[in-house]
Amino acid sequence: xxxxxxxxxxxxxxxxxxxxxxxxxxxxxxxxxxxxxxxxxxxxxxxxxxxxxxxxxxxxxxxxxxxxxxxxxxxxxxxxxxxxxxxxxxxxxxxxxxxxxxxxxxxxxxxxxxxxxxxxxxxxxxxxxxxxxxxxxxxxxxxxxxxxxxxxxxxxxxxxxxxxxxxxxxxxxxxxxxxxxxxxxxxxxxxxxxxxxxxxxxxxxxxxxxxxxxxxxxxxxxxxxxxxxxxxxxxxxxxxxxxxxxxxxxxxxxxxxxxxxxxxxxxxxxxxxxxxxxxxxxxxxxxxxxxxxxxxxxxxxxxxxxxxxxxxxxxxxxxxxxxxxxxxxxxxxxxxxxxxxxxxxxxxxxxxxxxxxxxxxxxxxxxxxxxxxxxxxxxxxxxxxxxxxxxxxxxxxxxxxxxxxxxxxxxx
Amino acid sequence: xxxxxxxxxxxxxxxxxxxxxxxxxxxxxxxxxxxxxxxxxxxxxxxxxxxxxxxxxxxxxxxxxxxxxxxxxxxxxxxxxxxxxxxxxxxxxxxxxxxxxxxxxxxxxxxxxxxxxxxxxxxxxxxxxxxxxxxxxxxxxxxxxxxxxxxxxxxxxxxxxxxxxxxxxxxxxxxxxxxxxxxxxxxxxxxxxxxxxxxxxxxxxxxxxxxxxxxxxxxxxxxxxxxxxxxxxxxxxxxxxxxxxxxxxxxxxxxxxxxxxxxxxxxxxxxxxxxxxxxxxxxxxxxxxxxxxxxxxxxxxxxxxxxxxxxxxxxxxxxxxxxxxxxxxxxxxxxxxxxxxxxxxxxxxxxxxxxxxxxxxxxxxxxxxxxxxxxxxxxxxxxxxxxxxxxxxxxxxxxxxxxxxxxxxxxxxxx
Numbered sequence: 001x002x003x004x005x006x007x008x009x010x011x012x013x014x015x016x017x018x019x020x021x022x023x024x025x026x027x028x029x030x031x032x033x034x035x036x037x038x039x040x041x042x043x044x045x046x047x048x049x050x051x052x053x054x055x056x057x058x059x060x061x062x063x064x065x066x067x068x069x070x071x072x073x074x075x076x077x078x079x080x081x082x083x084x085x086x087x088x089x090x091x092x093x094x095x096x097x098x099x100x101x102x103x104x105x106x107x108x109x110x111x112x113x114x115x116x117x118x119x120x121x122x123x124x125x126x127x128x129x130x131x132x133x134x135x136x137x138x139x140x141x142x143x144x145x146x147x148x149x150x151x152x153x154x155x156x157x158x159x160x161x162x163x164x165x166x167x168x169x170x171x172x173x174x175x176x177x178x179x180x181x182x183x184x185x186x187x188x189x190x191x192x193x194x195x196x197x198x199x200x201x202x203x204x205x206x207x208x209x210x211x212x213x214x215x216x217x218x219x220x221x222x223x224x225x226x227x228x229x230x231x232x233x234x235x236x237x238x239x240x241x242x243x244x245x246x247x248x249x250x251x252x253x254x255x256x257x258x259x260x261x262x263x264x265x266x267x268x269x270x271x272x273x274x275x276x277x278x279x280x281x282x283x284x285x286x287x288x289x290x291x292x293x294x295x296x297x298x299x300x301x302x303x304x305x306x307x308x309x310x311x312x313x314x315x316x317x318x319x320x321x322x323x324x325x326x327x328x329x330x331x332x333x334x335x336x337x338x339x340x341x342x343x344x345x346x347x348x349x350x351x352x353x354x355x356x357x358x359x360x361x362x363x364x365x366x367x368x369x370x371x372x373x374x375x376x377x378x379x380x381x382x383x384x385x386x387x388x389x390x391x392x393x394x395x396x397x398x399x400x401x402x403x404x405x406x407x408x409x410x411x412x
Numbered sequence: 413x414x415x416x417x418x419x420x421x422x423x424x425x426x427x428x429x430x431x432x433x434x435x436x437x438x439x440x441x442x443x444x445x446x447x448x449x450x451x452x453x454x455x456x457x458x459x460x461x462x463x464x465x466x467x468x469x470x471x472x473x474x475x476x477x478x479x480x481x482x483x484x485x486x487x488x489x490x491x492x493x494x495x496x497x498x499x500x501x502x503x504x505x506x507x508x509x510x511x512x513x514x515x516x517x518x519x520x521x522x523x524x525x526x527x528x529x530x531x532x533x534x535x536x537x538x539x540x541x542x543x544x545x546x547x548x549x550x551x552x553x554x555x556x557x558x559x560x561x562x563x564x565x566x567x568x569x570x571x572x573x574x575x576x577x578x579x580x581x582x583x584x585x586x587x588x589x590x591x592x593x594x595x596x597x598x599x600x601x602x603x604x605x606x607x608x609x610x611x612x613x614x615x616x617x618x619x620x621x622x623x624x625x626x627x628x629x630x631x632x633x634x635x636x637x638x639x640x641x642x643x644x645x646x647x648x649x650x651x652x653x654x655x656x657x658x659x660x661x662x663x664x665x666x667x668x669x670x671x672x673x674x675x676x677x678x679x680x681x682x683x684x685x686x687x688x689x690x691x692x693x694x695x696x697x698x699x700x701x702x703x704x705x706x707x708x709x710x711x712x713x714x715x716x717x718x719x720x721x722x723x724x725x726x727x728x729x730x731x732x733x734x735x736x737x738x739x740x741x742x743x744x745x746x747x748x749x750x751x752x753x754x755x756x757x758x759x760x761x762x763x764x765x766x767x768x769x770x771x772x773x774x775x776x777x778x779x780x781x782x783x784x785x786x787x788x789x790x791x792x793x794x795x796x797x798x799x800x801x802x803x804x805x806x807x808x809x810x811x812x813x814x815x816x817x818x819x820x821x822x823x824x825x826x827x
Contacts, residue, residue: 134701142751312584328640333647378627407641
């Protein structure tokens with residue numbers, strides 16, 4: 001039976017970008033249910049002090065976001081903000097205009113635990129998305145199909161349910177928008193280009209729809225949408241695919257709630273399978289880097305960013321419209337090298353240097369309370385190294401680097 | 413779909429002074445004037461393969477546009493009034509009256525490529541992700557779900573089990589194309605040196621490496637994620653020795669990401685270290701839903717310079733007979749253009765084969781007067797045939813061992 005401390009460490013790995021040193025110990029006495037409730041209940045972090053948005057060559061907004069993730073006040077809301085970025089991404093590499101990407105990012109934050117339908121309504125005609133997926137300047141006469149396809153395939157109903165007719169009809173109804181290059185505002189031109197007109201509805205997913213909001217409502221009305229999103233969220237928090245029965249139940253509740261994010265997360269985290277599914281998926285690079293930097297006591301956002309580039313996962317820079325892949329690829333050899341490159345820079349943490357049992361102190365520093373015998377054996381090898389016996393600081397550095405490179409720290 | 417533009421990363425100095433917009437570092441005399449003598453292929457056991465994976469959907473019609481007065485050329489000019497390649501932007505290709513080549517591929521032309529026309533699948537899907545999955549796994553019509561990738565299966569057949577890596581993807585994470593069952597395949601960040609990070613103090617480094625070795629030993633009673641994590645650590649350690657022994661960097665490469673990837677690939681291919689297949693994801697935005705003409709032309713110029721430098725290095729170092737370079741892309745673009753001066757997702761595309769190949773056009777040019785119901789070309793050469801060619805004609809592996817139902821294309825590679 002796992003201890004409460006082990007379970008609380010698991011809850012914090014999955015619901016935050018930590019745990020940061022000391023957090024597990026602080027929550028252990030509350031137990032898992034209250035820790036889960038506390039993380040769900042934590043309020044959204046403030047966006048009152050936005051990053052500098054005037055220089056599109058700068059990485060300020062990326063660093064700002066990494067700072068939010070690393071905040072000791074971050075909870076499930078921040079974790080869901082990252083989740084949605086992977087589901088409905090907008091990429092700075094293509095849009096290259098922070099002034100319009102920032103409002104889109106604020107939409108993600110606004111609806112991270114709210115209505116997915118409302119979020120999609122707004123993001124669909126947001127200047128950033130119109131640029132990212134080429135809705136801008138798409139017309140009825142020559143519709144651009146990119147958004148109509150990805151909206152269905154990747155954001156709502158899933159590939160199995162997509163037909164070319166619905167892609168084409170969706171693109172017709174979505175047409176007519178563009179992003180004004182001076183104001184950065186989305187504009188709907190109701191004349192020459194858009195004009196299917198109110199009497200010219202298109203047949204889409206079995207309904208007669210009119211304009212972008214009609215398309216979004218139609219996809220959100222599909223039961224496949226609740227199921228598709230629920231499956232993704234389940235994998236994110238549990239690290240395994242849900243059983244059919246679990247997915248049926250979860251999708252039904254999510255749909256009944258009006259695609260409410262808070263309901264979805266609460267259902268998942270309160271499922272008994274959540275607590276038993278420890279170390280079932282990799283810690284994704286952003287999760288690993290934020291947690292590792294906290295354990296090392298380092299705060300350089302530039303170092304975090306450099307490391308994330310090398311690992312292939314940078315906020316605001318998804319590889320494509322499908323977001324980042326999931327699965328064991330994130331514990332590949334090249335990722336092991338990238339992690340070790342950061343880990344060998346571990347400083348000598350006083351609590352580890354001075355400890356009578358430095359191995360235990362290093363593990364505690366990394367919130368590692370569930371450790372395999374093989375990993376213990378490796379740490380013991382360093383703890384008992386004769387050459388390092390009188391070099392407590394150096395020994396502490398190696399121990400911390402090893403903890404950060406261990407399977408236990410590289411998995412969530 | 414949009415692939416990462418690592419401009420910001422490049423500017424951090426991690427990649428030296430390289431930037432995506434940088435020009436050729438060491439410009440040479442115009443390559444198009446050269447007429448390299450391509451050697452005949454080495455013995456099968458020494459052969460290696462480089463695959464340029466042009467994710468996003470590379471438009472073959474813009475690489476090799478139809479020309480002249482035929483009905484296909486007429487249809488091309490009519491359907492692509494906004495995005496077509498005009499005669500001024502074309503160069504001649506292998507003496508053809510009906511097929512041209514984009515002028516930004518002039519260097520590649522000098523290397524006498526074989527061009528596979530109308531390459532696609534029998535039942536196309538228009539999703540990037542579905543079609544990439546099929547191209548990576550070698551599953552033409554979504555009928556043979558397999559845990560391994562086509563290139564991974566090839567590695568299994570030709571590779572040495574004791575090699576640190578038989579197949580390598582030079583990207584930012586493992587490629588499903590290289591999923592193998594018998595031999596090691598892995599990915600390497602093209603900007604890293606592949607060497608295991610170290611502590612500079614010798615005693616510290618010894619302790620660190622000894623402990624890392626213990627930590628990377630797989631335990632029989634552990635779960636799959638634990639085994640994967642330990643394997644990742646173990647392979648990183650083994651590969652480090654190979655990486656340390658690579659020969660130095662060649663010159664003449666452009667400062668683009670593809671230039672960096674191909675420069676590293678050449679280092680890996682210039683010695684016998686067990687590596688046989690290198691997969692290179694091309695991080696350019698081939699998904700030209702808008703402004704296709706300019707964007708695609710720029711990508712072609714980028715491709716041209718990097719590939720030219722790579723082939724030149726292999727030639728200069730005496731390895732040109734051992735390496736075949738082949739391109740793949742999940743699909744081409746829609747034939748009629750859209751109102752954004754762009755091209756939506758299409759079906760078949762064209763592929764380039766470079767190295768010890770017979771120059772020429774392979775297969776039939778797609779008939780642009782007979783498009784499918786989605787206005788896309790009907791493939792004239794199929795993925796399975798293309799892959800069968802790489803397996804059987806290049807590596808001597810019976811195609812049925814690695815791909816279902818393909819027939820090798822004749823005439824490209826002299827066995």
